[in-house]
Amino acid sequence: MSGAPVPPDEAARLLDLAQYHILDTAREEVFDRITRLAARLLRVPVAVVNFVDVDRQWGKAMVGLDDTEAPREYSFCAWAILQDTPFVVPDATADPRFTDNPMVTGEPHIHMYAAAPLVTPRGHRIGTLCITDDQPHPLDEEDLRALQDLAATAISELELRSHVQRLQQQVGAQAEREADLQRNLAHAQTLEAVHELMDLPLSPEDSAHQAAGLIGQAIHADWTGLVIFENGKPHIQRVYGEADLHPLLFELANHLNLSDRSVTHTLKDLKAPFYLDVYREHPEARPAFIEAGLQAAAWIPLGTWQGKTFLMLTLRADQERELPWRGSDRTLLEAAGRSVRAALYERARMEASLESAREDALTSVLNRRAFDEDLEQCQSLGEAFTLALMDLDGFKGLNDTEGHAQGDKVLQLFAGALKAELQGQGKVYRLGGDEFVLLLPGAWAAEDVDEMVDVAVPAAQQACVSRIGASVGVAKAGEAGTCMELIKLADARMYEVKRRRKALRTERKV
Template identity: 40%
Template sequence: MSHGAETEQQRLAALARYAVLDTLPERAFDRVTHLAARLFGAPIALISLVDQDRQWFKACLGLDTRQTDRSLSFCAHAILGDGVMVIPDARQDPRFAGNALVTGEPFIRFYAGAPLVTPDGFKLGSLCVIDPQPRAAFSAEDQAALTDLAGMVVSELELRFTKRELETEAQGRAQMVSFLRETQAVNEALLGVSTLTQLDLPPQDTAAFAIELVAQAAQVNWAALAAVEAGGSSALNMWNVTPAGQAFSDLMPRALPPGEGIVWSVAQGVEARYEQQYAALPGASEAVVQAGAQAIAWLPLGTYGGQAFVMIFAVLRPEARWSARQRELFEAAANVMRQAMSMREITRQAEASARTDLLTGLGNRRAFLEDAELPAGQLAVVDVDGLKVVNDTQGHAAGDELLRVFGQALRDGCPPGGAAYRIGGDEFALLRPGTDDGTLGAWVAGAVAAVHRAGFPDAGASFGVSQWPGGSEDHAAALQQADHRLYEQKRSRAPSR
């Protein structure tokens, strides 16, 4: 993407969209800088966001300031490129030799920065590591790892943005509830429904409790929640709000014929349906009419987990009609529930994306660190051998395919209770409970066989195994030991890459 004046304005607008500048420190971002500092042995690690006239640090390890002028910013240069910007010795680089951050505190010599690239391609800043001592090199593997960590930062920004959007929606729901305070009963019901959506309950349970609240406030005789499966089945959970509702429930089936009836048509759309005289409907059930059904309402609640939900209310009193107040209550409650279901789905997808390596579909380094409290067992750190040769001879697209096939094979061959992660460029981690009975070796061998079948006959894998403590123990030693044994294995045989 070019960096003309118009594009820079678009980049600044993208940065503003995240509403992150001048916010307080957050643990999720601080963890990334601490991890980067440990991984690369750097005393300074920063998450730098490049604003119009300054660079501001969302996370700042090793510096006492939270911002500097953009004219002094190394990261302002890093966002102009497409990859990691590496400066072995800033005093030898004419762009930075006279920079006040080089000639004075913090006396920058070595710098490596990976751009923070949004899903729509804008570079907000960089994740960088800094050393007051020059370094001769920063390997391709190091650059790949720094890029992965930068991707974790962007995932955190996306998750933070999504949560902020959902909070805005929640505020909108609160305003809607306030607007509809016509009676105390309606007010209490809507507040109850809104409160339910904030609880950590499965969406179907939330809907069930909400329907009970609304049914009481609307003074109906009977209510139900229909769950329509994509495969064709439909089930009803029913509540008898009054004794008259019991006879009505006795006549209603627990399962509905696939693809038939008003429930199915409402479930496929977004519009509610109100019938003031059910008996006058063509094809109305004679048994339901005899039970006294007068007015029936069907309202769609949206889809979650492959099911479409519809809430149903019925009044059995003679000459009953749906009032404007009842409709307002039904619509308000249904709107809150639809937003809640959508919010749950958006949050689930955002959290899953932030923990997933896009190339292989495995858990990423963040997922590995967050899953550290899995049961005690065995840890294997695995390195794909031959990746550099494939990249050099066949191109990086082929190298990506090698990693993708290897990762998918690890996922497909995962033993019960096990887990696989991609924690770096060509580095994977495997966890399994119990003691090593050869399963880890067979697991890795199966992945190697898969890449051979996929057209990479010279690729292989090295791995080191250590005991995984599980629980809340310090896992750094286990990771270090497995890594050490991995490189011992590499040294014990001729390298294949």
């Protein structure tokens, strides 16, 4: 199964969706009525008004289901928004795009799916009115026209809802509307730039830092910073500050980093944007910042990466502005925040997948692929390192007499004991069979390596009756010109150890 491709107008489409502020809102009767009509007219058990977000589908109204939120890669609707005409899947179980989709193989079971895209007045397809059935359900042209009519009704209601919200927020002046249109165009370009930024080979921290800078400048914030929570404590970096800003606000990051309590300190678990239109009214507001002219602030969650949680903090210090955070500002902040979070999540998923590909399935230490990559990197850096190649003596006889299952337990115990002995000072790899290798930073004496192995062997011995041992060959960076030559050197030394041990055993028997 592969998810739907991303539409070419994705950035503008997401911005159009964001300006309705419809995502994650409560059920509304006007939209429920549309799904009830769709289910009744088209004689189906399930009808849904779905919106396609950056990384998920989310249902505003539905009949026959309690919830339709799902990853975008599983979404039928993500395919439906690729065209203006109705999208019909007569038999999902036979369609190669959906045969292994959890919505087809599990519950709810989709056999037939049909959807009409929700097309905004700006021409962007932000979601669908879709219907499904768990059995064959042919649709004729009249059925599809009815589905399109109801989808158009949903867009009309959405436009009306958005218009009412704008009126409630007293954004009605023609000059402001024209300015807002210009801002929307600029914000769409900013969001596109954020998307492109997320594709660059930057660290997550650098990506979030650069994104915060782009967004802060686009909304003309007086100060923008990146907040990084680690172990519950925030560290703030200034990304941008107006040159004429009060010195206390310009150096706000330093003051917050030295503080144990502030509004920011209370937001370590923030999941949704938090707007503070009147800063002085918050119980944790700092009197000194109020005196310096801080009027409003906004915190936007940007996602979590390897135990670090990222927020964007942006400030207003303009006392003349009646609306510190315009609707267009919030739209860009929220859409960009979701894009950054989705990019960090996808990066984490890909890295986890790559890391899994480097792990030995039996012993959970690193595998041959990881060893080849890491050894090449060590060699290219030109730093001192030690390579210790080893295999288990007597392992073949153990497998023959006690079975492979017992042999697997021995390998697991040996690998685990080696890893524990290293205490993070190096890496353990299983090359295959009973052959292992250590990559150790710096120059290690063969005796020190032997001591670790001498601890690991008795740990593995607990899983078997047969006597086992380990032969080790050690080689250091600089003793050979290439990676392959270094491995061969360690291998030769390992077999020399084996030869000497075998000769000693023979001598003792004689």
